Amino acid sequence: MANGGPVEHGYRHLETVRAAVTALYRRLSYDTIHQFATSVAPADVAFCDTDELYLGVQRVARELVRHYRLPDARMIVAFREMEHAANVELTAGPEYFVELNDRFRTHRRDIGAALAHEIMHVYLHRVGLSFPGTRDNEILTDTATTYLGAGWLLLDAYREDGASSQKLGYLTPEEFGYVLAKRSLVFGEDPSVWFTSAQAYTAYERGMERARHDERQPPLTAAGWAGRRRYARDRRHAQAHRPAAPAPGSLDSPDSPDSPDSAYAFVPAPDPPGALRVTFPCPTCHQRIRVPVRGRVRARCGLCRTVLECDT
């Protein structure tokens, strides 16, 4: 887990974050994801500077192991001087060695955040889910930590004042806020009451705006006036210049708009001849959905089971 450096903002990793949410649904299934409807409770991972260090670390690690449902896993946590914030050795288990940066000895309130990320590495290792490359794999780990109910700790570890700043993990604060917001929209949970950091709260609000934006993209009926108008224009264009039949397995037509938020694309339907279908990302899990172009259509995402009201 990375440590220090200037805090980056914005949504530079958004594409990978969305791919990570889709990969989680694919690998874990709807039912497993819904076992994580309740987040880690603040009281269960609270750690103050008067608590005994090693007992406290083991207690917080056990709580996270329980939350992630890793019954036989045991975390052996040690502190050492290191460049990174934390590290875990991925082995066959059941014992896993986690190293925390020495600075956590005196910043105990953030130990839960560091362990949430490291123990998620163990979880993903056990379910056999990874992204190629360190950067993408770390983004997957932060996204999974957050989507499965422990990542609010990572966002809450983000603090800035005049003199100093601190942030843990690879996602920007807004991206943590975005994944957390997507989670709270699915589970109807409000994590904002747990924040101790004002900056974390602001990042969550920004992330929520972005998550709601996903739900208002055409062809969804919740799309705004401008989006619907753009969609109607693109559809007329597609109907006038029928795209060639797509290669098997390819969902995107070359006509697809560039903006990833509105990445709908028109493709030929198998029948009747001349009919079109529209493909677009599910606003919940970002898997691509395909529905016929014929006005009002209700679809259900096969992966996350979200019911999608569309006007195609």
Ligand SMILES: [Zn+2]
């Ligand atoms: Zn990591």
Ligand SMILES: [Zn+2]
């Ligand atoms: Zn979905």
